[in-house]
Structures are given as structure tokens and as C-alpha cells.
Amino acid sequence: xxxxxxxxxxxxxxxxxxxxxxxxxxxxxxxxxxxxxxxxxxxxxxxxxxxxxxxxxxxxxxxxxxxxxxxxxxxxxxxxxxxxxxxxxxxxxxxxxxxxxxxxxxxxxxx
Numbered sequence: 001x002x003x004x005x006x007x008x009x010x011x012x013x014x015x016x017x018x019x020x021x022x023x024x025x026x027x028x029x030x031x032x033x034x035x036x037x038x039x040x041x042x043x044x045x046x047x048x049x050x051x052x053x054x055x056x057x058x059x060x061x062x063x064x065x066x067x068x069x070x071x072x073x074x075x076x077x078x079x080x081x082x083x084x085x086x087x088x089x090x091x092x093x094x095x096x097x098x099x100x101x102x103x104x105x106x107x108x109x110x111x
Contacts, residue, residue, distance in 0.1 A: 006047040006081075010047075010081075011045065011047055014045060014079065014080070014081045014082070015043065015045050017079045017080065017081075018043055018045065018051060018053075018076055018079055018082070019035060019043070021075050021076050021078070021079055022034055022035040022040055022043075022053075022072070022075075022076070023035045023036065024075065025068070025071050025072060025075055027039070027058065027064070027068065028064050028067070029058070029064070030058065030108070031107065031108075032100070032103075032104040032107050032108060033104075034055070034068065034072075035101075036100065036101040036103050036104040036107075037058070037099075037100055037101075037104055038095060038098075038099025038100045038101065038104070039055050039056055039057065039058070039068075039095065039099075040053060040054075040055050041054040041055060041056060041090060042054040048083070049081055049082055049083030049084060050082075050083060050084040050085075050086070051076060051082055051084070051085055051086070052086040052087075052088065053072060053076065053085065053086070053087050053088070054088045054090050055068075055069075055072065055087060055088070055089060055090070056089065056090055056091055056094075056095045057089070057091075057095065058095055059095075060091050065089070069087050069089065072085070072087050073085045073087055097110065
């Protein structure tokens with residue numbers, strides 16, 4: 001008998017895997033991963049295998065925007081269970097340092 005729906009624990013594990021993956025993608029200009037920088041605003045994972053990630057940039061004219069979006073697409077697409085990745089760049093609310101995790105602030109000696 002085949003499974004038709006994912007268990008909540010499986011969904012949670014996939015979401016955690018997505019976050020771990022995002023924590024391995026770095027803004028080339030700042031030695032902190034994009035998750036701890038606060039650039040990821042929302043992760044919407046659907047058990048069908050589709051994930052939509054809303055993210056921003058440290059500045060709207062960020063020269064590495066295309067590369068960061070491509071990295072998120074490629075790396076999150078490798079997570080087990082992910083079939084499709086949609087990355088949506090948003091600039092509202094505007095990013096600022098208050099969105100950084102304590103780990104990121106410590107890494108940059110801002111805490």
C-alpha cells in the first residue's frame with residue numbers, strides 16, 4: 001500500500017533540511033549565511049514537493065543578486081523531497097541589521 005500523504009514529522013524534517021541548506025549559502029560580501037543574515041523572509045513548503053522562498057537582499061542594487069537567487073534555487077532543489085523551487089525577491093520590508101540572528105551579529109562583532 002502506497003503512502004498518499006506525508007507525515008507531519010516528514011514535513012518538519014524537510015523544512016529543517018531547507019533551513020540547513022540556506023545556512024550553507026553565503027552572501028559573498030558578508031561572511032555570514034543568508035539565513036542568519038535575515039535575508040529569508042518566508043519558506044512555504046508544500047508536501048507535493050514545491051517550495052516557495054521569499055527572500056530579500058542587503059541592498060536592492062546588490063551586484064550578486066542573480067547569483068544568490070541561483071544558489072538558493074540550485075541548493076534547495078537538492079534537498080530530498082523537493083521537486084520545484086520558487087524564489088521570490090521582495091524588498092518590503094526593507095532589510096536592516098535588526099533582522100540578523102544573534103549568531104550573525106556576533107560573527108560580525110556587532111553584538
